[in-house]
Every structure is written in structure tokens, then in C-alpha cells.
Amino acid sequence: MTRAACFVIACILSAAAHAAPSFDDVRANWRSSDWLLLDRNGETLQRTRIDASARRGDWVALADVSPALREAIVVSEDKRFYEHAGVDWRGAAAAAWANLWNTRTRGASTVTMQLTGLIGDEGRKPAGRRSIGEKAQQTVGALWLERTWRKDQILEAYLNLVPFRGEIVGLSALSQTLFGKAPSGLDEREAALAAALVRAPNASYGKVAARACVILRDMNGLRAAGHSRDPDPCANLDSYAQLTLTRSAAAPALASGDEALAPHLARRIAGEAHPAAGERVRSTLDARLQRFTRDTLSRTLAELNARAHPRNVHDAAAIVIDNASGDVLAWVGSAGGLSNAPEVDAVLAARQAGSTLKPFLYAQAIDEKRLTAATLLDDAPLDLATGGGLYIPQNYDHDFKGWVSVRTALGSSLNVPAVRALVLVTPHRFARTLVALGLPLTRTGDYYGFSLALGSADVTLASLANAYRALANGGIARPFFDLAGHASAPAGQRVFSPQASFIVTDILSDNNARTRTFGFDSVLATRTFSAVKTGTSKDMRDNWAVGFTSRYTVGVWVGNADGAPMWDVSGVTGAAPAWNAIVNYLHRRVISRAISRAPDAPPGVVKARVAYQNDVEPARDEWFLRGTEMNTIGLTANAAAGTEADAHARRRERSQSAASPAASPDASPARIGAPTDGTIFALDPDIPPARQRVWFERTGGSGQLGWRLDGKPFSRDARAAWLPWPGRHRLELVDARGEVIDSVGFEVRGAFARTAAPAVK
Template sequence: MAGTGKRRAPLVVDRRYANTTGAPKKAERRSSAPAPRGPRRKRGLIGGLVFGFFHLIWRIVWGVSWRIGAVVAMILAASTFYFYSTLPPVADLLDGRARGSVTLLDREGKVFAWRGETFGGQITSDTVSEHLRNAVIATEDKRFYRHFGISPRGIASAIRINLSEGRGPLSGNGGSTITQQVAKLLCLGVPYDPKAWKSEAEYEADCRTGGVWRKIKEVPYAMAMEAKYSKADILTIYFNRAYLGAGARGFEAAAQRYFGKSANQVNPSEAAMLAGLLKAPSYYAPTNNMERARDRARVIIGLMQEQGYLTAAEAADAIANPAHLSPAAAARAGGFFADWVMESGPESFTSKTTEDVVIRTTMDQRMQKQAEEALAHVFATKVKEGSQAQAAIVVMSADGAVRAMVGGRNTDGAGSFNRATQALRQTGSTFKPFVYAAALNLGYSPADFVEDTPLTMNIPGSGPWTPQNYDKTFKGLITLTEALAESRNIPAVRVSEAAGREAVRQVAQGFGIQSDLAAGPALALGASESTLLEMTGAFAGILNGGSAVEPYGMVELRLRDDPMPTFTQTGGIQQRVISETAAQYLTYMMAQVINQGTGTRAKLDREAAGKTGTTQAARDAWFIGYTADYVAGVWMGYDDNKPLTGVTGGGLPAEIWREVMMRIHEGIPARPLPMLIPEPRLPPGQSGAAPAREPAADPIENILRDVFGSFTGTY
């Protein structure tokens, strides 16, 4: 009872049935059954059939789907495990080039050109500039640190963009993550085999191709990389293997190539420009189109700001102060020179090198730029607009060290046709100095006389041959100096026949003219072919006192990581061809070409010697000459060998030569030429002085007479 403080007794239901072990009665069974749900809705015959059909389809689809999914998952897991087991250590993947590179230095040790694919050295994602790392992630894969190798959202977005722009679902934007891009760079683990591919470029093009199968294979490979390597490792591979235009493989090489600094020193604007190259390296290369590269960089700076890598103030500063090329990259000088060095050097260390090679050259970047500017100036001011005429220039020292080379008007065209070294053209009157060199070497004097009178020679097998002077006139008895200064053809033939064609041929070949020389008397008139480099080198031999030179551009070759050079060269002077006296006399004679002869338009503010040359129908025009310091050669003509209009060697080529020499001699004190002035002589037959020798015109007469004797008659 309440209030007693005792516990209430439990309530117990009265037993209604005595027999607890027996089966419950019917009423008890009903009380234990669930409550009725109400009347069930009848579907009818058609509804039941439809429901049953779709229910069956669903069960089939579900059954097939989960089985296919399970199979795909197993295949994906097996493929991922397979690729995982084949992935090497990160350090083995940083330099994937099949060939090496060549870095070319000028005479002062400064880089001016690169060839091959340059690898600037291994870098890591931790050592590069923070701005560069952020720029790459903001541009290429903003969810890089959150995905497992592939980005379904990125792929779906790329498919949507491609379809909206009328392309195939996997054409154009691929939605690739950085990990997938690295998988492409590694060619999904397939190494380059020179036997299976025509070139490394073809192999890499195949590795970059898209397509469904390629995308499918990328997935397990990318996932294997994510499992094998850290995010930092994947970025490191990417930073070292990505191609970034202009032959730069990896961001370190690209930073050095474009900005002259390491990838760990680039600022936000430079980092944005480098990251922009990933989309289309050649198209956005700043050496190709700086404005286009800067436009792309501005887009990336905006992405960096949007994703929080740059503040608004930092982004504004980066846009206001865009990246600039280094002086070497901006100059883009010496492309033809670099090509020539690569061609003339040993293939195993140049075009086919598997190592990284550094070559120090003779090139002077200041002179190279001045030569290019001089050529551009003359064509801009003296040549009619739209002219397709070409020109080439070579500048060298007296020992054959080439200082500048212009192989054509398009100075940006590395790898293009080099007219200074590859074009074999008739030399015309620039060959005449070798004729007079042969005579001077036999003891003739510049003051000796030769007849400029009509001459007809009978050429066996060809008949009569009658050379003509350029002006179709004759001057009678003139000195050898006058004959050369005025580039008279008939005297040149007479001197050649007197000295002997073989002597002339030996002199020309001795000075480095390597092509076949004409066998007949037209040899004296430059009927043979040569290159501008050969001809300029031959004139350098006259300047240095009569010794042949081998034009050279390579001073030292070494492997990049080896301080000791593999190859060195200190000079190109070789054997003596003519006496020093003959060389100095010839210099005097060629000085008169500029002072009072056909080359007056080449006159400088210092002593200079040279020779004009114009071939038949004016297909080639030359001027080659020198001061006490440098030799320069100029050629002008058309690539298709059609005649020039109103151009001779004493015209535009002489003016180009003058512009070049004026510029390269700025700040250099004038020095006298190494020349001998001959004692004047009276014409043969006049009294009061020893008679001058007169070279014979007839080869038979030349044989009969002592070439050291006096010729007093005319013939």
C-alpha cells in the first residue's frame, strides 16, 4: 500500500489457461499475428507485365554492371600493379633525351647559341622558384594535390568543351592532370628505340597522340605513379622532362635559355611565361613572338591571382613588369655561324652527340650584330622594296679565326641555307689577285707593264677565244697595278699565260680554293666556283704575309661536366704559298683598287685593300678586302642564279663591305697595311730607267723566254 514504505508487488496477469504446455488456442494465435496492412492494390494484367519486364531488365543490367565493374576493377588493379612494378627510381627519369646538346660560347665565353635539346641540369620541385611551381599548378592542374592521378571532373569538363566546339570528345582539351602529362612524357614506360623509329621526334609525337586507347592506358599508369611517387616527385619529373621550345628540355634549361638565370631565381612574370610554354612550346616561345608570349603570361598571372598564389598587388606588378629575354636570347645572333661550327666539327660531338657538349668559338657577338645591321641598312636604303636578292658576309682575322658570319638576309633562320659556306658561285674578278700573286711570286713588280690590247687565243677543241674588258675599250701599255685596280680582263689573261696557268692554279689552291679550277685561259677571269668563306680565307692569307689559312670557328670543345677540353685550336695559319714580298706588293696593288680603281665606294678612314668581282651577266657580285686588323668578304646574287640588275662588285657589295668595316672598326686605332710600294719604272723602250718586264701573252713565247728576263717588245 502507498505510504507504507514497502515495495509494491508486481502485477501479474491472471492465467486464463491451465495448460501452458499445450498449443495455444485459435484466439491466442490471432493475437500474436501482425496487424493487417489493408487491402493490396491490384496492378492488373498489363501493369504486371510491364512492371515485371522492367524489373527483369534492371536485374539483368545490375547483374551485368557489377560483374563488368568487378572485372574492370580487377584489370585496373592488375595494370596499376604491373606499371607500379616497372617504374624506376625518380632520378632515372629526369633526363630522358636520346641525344645530347651543344652550347656555343663566343670568344669571351658568353653563350650565344644552343643546338640539340639542352638539359640544364637536374632540379626538384622543392628547389625551383615558388612562383614557378605555383604557376605550373595554377595553369595545368589546380586540383593536383587532391586527386589520385586522374580527375573525372576535369575529363568531363574537357569532353563538354570539345563537344561544344564541334570536336570529338577526346580531341583538343584532354582534361589531363599533371600526372597524366608526365605519363605521356614517359611514353607510358616505352623507351626510345632507334631501330623502331625514324627519329626521336617521331617517337615523341607518337607518345603525345591522343585517342581512347591511349587515354585508357594512361589511367593505370598515372595511378601507379601516384602510388609509387610522392606529389613532389611527380612534379620533379615534370619540371625536368617537359619540352619548352627553342630546344630547351626542362624548366632549368628554359630559364637559362630565355632569361639567363636558373629556374630557382625566376620572378612571377618570368614564371608565368615559362608555364605558358607548356600549352604550345614553339608557338608561345618568347624568341618566336614576344608579344604572344606576354599575352599568354598575363592569362596565367590572372589564374595565379584567382587561385590565391598572388595578391592583387603582386599580380598587377607582374603584369606591369613583363619578362624580358636575356641579352644572348634577345640578340639571336650567330645562327649561321653556329650552324657552320656544328657542320665543321666532329659529328660525334656535334650533330650526333649523346653527351652535353660546350664549344667555345671565335665568334665576336658585337661584330656579328654589326655585320647583320650593316646588311639590313644597305638593303633598306639602297635596294628596292620587295627585292629577292640575297647576300652573305664573312668577317675574320688574318689567322682565319671567323668573327662573324651572315649566311643570308633572314638572320633568324637557323638551319636554313647558308650562302657564306654552302653556295658555290663563280668568283669573277675576285680571282684575279691569285693571278697577280703568281706573277709577283715569280719576281714581277707591280710597276711592270702589260699590254691591254686586243687578244685572240686558239683554244684546242673550242676554236678562237677573244676576251673582252668590261668597258669594251683598250688602254694599251699599263702597269700591273693599273690592270688590277681597273680590273682589266685582257691584261689578267696575259699575266696568267706569262706566269703559267699551273702556277696560278697552285697559288689559288694553296690559299684554300678547293673547287675544280678551270683548265683554259678563262681561269684568270674567275670562271671557277668557290664559296665566300673560302675566298675570304684566301685573302686573309695575303694579309698575313702569304701563308695559307684554314678558316676556323671552334677554339675549344669539352664535355659539360669535364673541365678538361677534348679538342683545342689556337690558329689556322698553315704553309706558305707566296713570299712575303709578293704578298706585300699584292696588298699595295689591291689598295689602289679602293683608292682609285673599281672599289672606290669601299673607301674607309684608314688604309684598306680589296677586290671587286662581277661574273658573266652579273649573276654574282663580290667585294673582298681587308684592313690591317680584319678581312671581310661580301657576296650578292639570287638563289636561282638569275642576273642582278644594275649591280656590280664595285656597287652594292662594296657599300655593304664599307658599312661592315666601318662598324667593326669603331674604337680601333687605324694601322697601316703591311704593303710594299714598288719603285716606278718606265715603259719598255724608253730610256732613263731599267726597262720593266712585260709578261708574255703567248704561252709558247712564255716557254721560250725566261720569265725573269725583260720583255721589250709588244705582241
């Protein structure tokens, strides 16, 4: 070689040295087409694609590529990759000789030569035959790369930069899109199919399968006839290639499995932070808790829709918040394949709160010293005039409990006492309290009226759970955070005093206070301390369970995203089991820092022994705001007289029911005493339907009298219980001959949707 030729080659190599980037530069400049949502520990939660020009995944280290794929690429593209110094001169000579005789053969470009085109300007040119000048430039670039890069770096960069099929660039995108797995898990057949796409990315299924078959045979060394009895690696390869390559056109994103754990939170963050392609955004979520919460909700939906007793429940959501920091540890906006609207983020959807607002109502009443935990409220029929008749809140069995303490009323979620408490607080002031807690009320309290006590306002699961977190934090409301690296928690706004928050928390954690409604063996009871409240909205559309431990606040919603009513789902059968499972998971470790403990009593509260006159409730120790404590609680003379009169009336009715037909001739005429004409019964959706009853009562009369409901005989008892059924009904009191003595019309507005009405007995 002349000195001039050597000088020219040296100049070309020097120019290539200045033009070619280093391996570290190429890897640092790689950008995924997605942005990644990470959990608090850096684990990938969700991929969201932004760059529509190409589909690229993360950079994959060669150590994380399956040996089968590395072998397939070398066998297919560059058999002497580990022998040459960038240019396969033997292959180039063979290709030139074949071209001279017009014989089709593989190109002479090595993996290194192809890589120079991928990292330089040529990588942006359309595929096709290259000019002699471009080939020369590619050759010089390959020689330089081999001098400055290691073989493993060359192969790693090639696998990450090479285009495959359609818009897919790089091994990560190919592996996730076509095979739904990481590159480390590709087997020989998958590796051969991937390698075949390098040579002809957009070829037909048949041509790709044929090329993959050649690669498989080379990998398995089946060229010799002596191996003909071995299993054929190409069996059914055509159909497999067609099935696999079809996925590339339909795949909407690279996310799969555990890389699709938080789609709803990712969408929320994308709308607020606008992350760029390739950006990694660290959230406050915990991947393991997020996965457990998602799976728990899916299992809950499956159980609620078991074939034997389908409940028409298709959606669920949950949120977990750290009490101290406000970090959101789990955010599941939708769960389960049963959903009719999986894109709806039910954590942020506004829905009626049901009974979950009652703790805030009682906390405000205690703070204002209008009530104490021991105060008696009358759980008796309360008639509120409405446009269509009388609105009568119901309890479990319509046999009202009478005088009950605030502790019993809140723990057992009794409706009438809550309405009476709101009368003291007023809807206007209570609405302002809810807004201060962060609940998204759009109207004033006067708009909602007294129904606000029973949760007629729309709230979101996120805002409701964070409001309960205020109780856990002694009455201070603070915002929550879903992104890591936020500033320290702000001072917040005090909504309730520490004393009122403590007393309400103590009630919500008292299993004895729940017994009248939920029994002793309730799913609301957890292994360690927790305070919880359930709620169900009108017509059984939404079911809630929200509560907190000493460290976490957990909120669960179950229902239908389209607003369809559920069937026979109560507070303890819908969201509560999932809530219980999540709380127990959070405190599953039996160590001191994982155990949830009841809060210490703050200064300003005192415990006193309380006794009730006439044994209205058993004597007990009770918490009071200092200065409001009392030792004996009784009823006023009028209230006691009313209670005694009610008891006497019930005893008289029972005696009349058991009396002989030969009654006194001067008995008063028979009439229907209850319900009155035009009554509207509003069933409580938070109560199991079997526990709710409407009572038919008669006054006066003698002889064989009976009830007829909607034209069908019902009962002959003077006082009969009926399992309510939504709709308008006609109740008749008839004599022995079936003649109508009295009749009333009433309506049941309820929460239970069923396929067929039960038979009237």
C-alpha cells in the same frame, strides 16, 4: 599506430631513400633533345634537334621562371604546396569523400607526388588512373622527397620534367615552342595556359581555354562578385588558346631569334662531328659579330631591292677569319627573308670568281720576276680567237687606257693587262698556284685557258677568303677553323714570298690605283688600313668583295642561290658596301689594338723613285723586289711609235668628223673600221654599265654619212659611242639618201639583264 605498422613505414621510407635520386642527380641527368652550337664565349648560336622522341629544351632554374608561371602551377596543381610535407591529407580526404558519393573533383596528387612519378619508373608509364599500390608508392616517395629536397628544388624539377602538349616536355620547350620566348618572360595569360596543359595536355582548344580561365580567375582573385566590374581576364581566351596551341604542331625546332644565328655552320658541324643530344659544341664564332654580319647582309639586300630600283638580288653570304689564328669569327650562309633558297650555304657554294683572282696572278708574276709593280702593260684591244668569233675583253668605256702600270692595272681591275700577265705566267702554272692556296679547282689550267685571268674557275667564299688571308700572312696558306679548342695553327704552305705578298697588298690598299675605275670617293676605302678586291662573274650572277686588314679577312658574296642574273649590280654597289660595313665594325673602337695598320716592308723589298717617259703615268715612289728596281721606265721604239700612230689616227678621225661635206674627190671609199664583222664583245660585269661603251668608227669616205643600228638611225659622227646591249646586232654605214655603204654583224655577250631594251638614239 602499432609497432609493426611503424616498422613497415620505416622500411618503406628506407627503401624510398635508396631508390630516389638527389636533386643534383636529376638535374645532371637531364638531356635536351637538341645539341647546342655555342660561340667562343659560350653564348648560344644555334639549336639543332636530334632526339625525335620528345622535344626538350635546356634545364631552367627556378629563378629564371616568371613569377606568374610559378603562381599558376601552384594555384592549378597544389594550392597548399608550401604548407604540406609532400602529401595534402586534407585534399586526399576531400577526394576520397567525393569518390564515395561519385562526385567529380580534382585529384589529390600534389606537385611532389607527381614529381616522384616523373623521376621514377612511373614516369615512363602511360598516363591514367593509378592502382592503390602505385598511389601508396607515390605517397611514400613524396614524403621522402620532402625530407631530402627543398621546396624550390621540387618545384624547379617539376617544371622541367612535366610533359605538356604532344611531344613537349618541360617548361623550356613549352615556352620556346608555344610563346617564342624564354620562361622568364611569360605573362599571366601565357602562364595560365601553360598550367592548364599540365592537367589535360592533349585536350581540345576549348577545354584548355576553359581551364586556363579558371586558373586566371583564381590568380586574380575574381571569385567574389564585388569584382565584377574589373576587366575580365578571360576575354578572347578561346581564340588566343587556339592560335597558341596551333604553333606546337608546326614548330620545327626550339630555335628562335638569337638562337638561330648560325644554321648553316651548325649543319656543317653536325655532318662532321655528329654531336649527341644535349651536347654543347663551342665554335670559334663571335655572337655579336655574327649578328651584325647577318643584319648587315639583310639590310644590303633590302637596299638592293628597293621598289624604285629593284636589282633582282635575293641572297648574300659572308665569312670573317682571324688572320693569325685562322678562327672563323662569322659564318653567314644566307641572309634575308627574300631568299628563294635559305637552306643553301652560300659560304660553301662553288661559283665563278670573277676578278678576285687577279691579285694572285700578279703576285705570282712578281715572284717570278716577270713583272714589277711599275711594269707597263698594254691596255689595248686584244683579240683572242674563239669558236664563235673574236673574244675582246672590255674595260669601262672601251676606250682602252693604253700603256698602264701593273699597279694601275690591278688597282683599277683592268682585264686586258690581266690576260697579258697570264700569258707570261701560263694558265697551267697559275692553276697550280690557286690549288696551293686551297681553291677547289677541279680542272687543269689548260682547261680554263686565258679566261682564268678573269676568274672563270669556280671557288667557294670560304676558300677565296682564306686565300686572301694567305696574302695577309705574308704568302703562307693555312687552313681555317670553325671549332674552338683546336690545336695551334700548322706551319702552313708558302705560296708567295713575303715580298710579293707585301707589294700586292700595297696595291690593293692604294686608293689612288683604283681611281681610273672606282674614282677617289670609293666605298672600298675604309677608316683604317685595308686591302680589298671586288669581282663579278659572267652574266652578273655573282658579286664578290674580299679583302683584309691587319687582323681580319672578310669575304662577302651577293647574288642568287638559283644562279639567276642580277640587274645592274657592279662591284662597288653589290657586295662592297656590306664588306665596308663589316670591316669598320671590326675596327670600330679607337684604341691601339683595334686599329688596322699597314704591314711593314719585309727585307728584300726596296722603294725607288720611278719616272715614266712621255708622261705615261705620273712619277711616284714604288716598291720593288731587290734587284728589280728601276728609276726610269719608257716604251720601246716600236711601242712608242704605235702609241703615237694611234694618237695621230684619233686626231685625224676627229678632223674628218668636223670637215665640211665638200671633201676631196679622191678620198678613199667609206668603210666600217670598227667593229669588224663577227666581233664578240664580252662586257665586264664588274664595271657599271654606264661606264662601258662600244665605239663605232669609219674609215675614208666623205659627205653626209651616218650610222644605222638594228635598222634605226643612231649617229652621224665619224666615231660614235654606243651603250652595249647583249645580243646579236647589225651595224650599217649609210649615205645621205639612206643607202647602205657597208655593214657588219657583231655580238655582245654581257652581264646585264633588264626587263626592256633601251631605245636606240
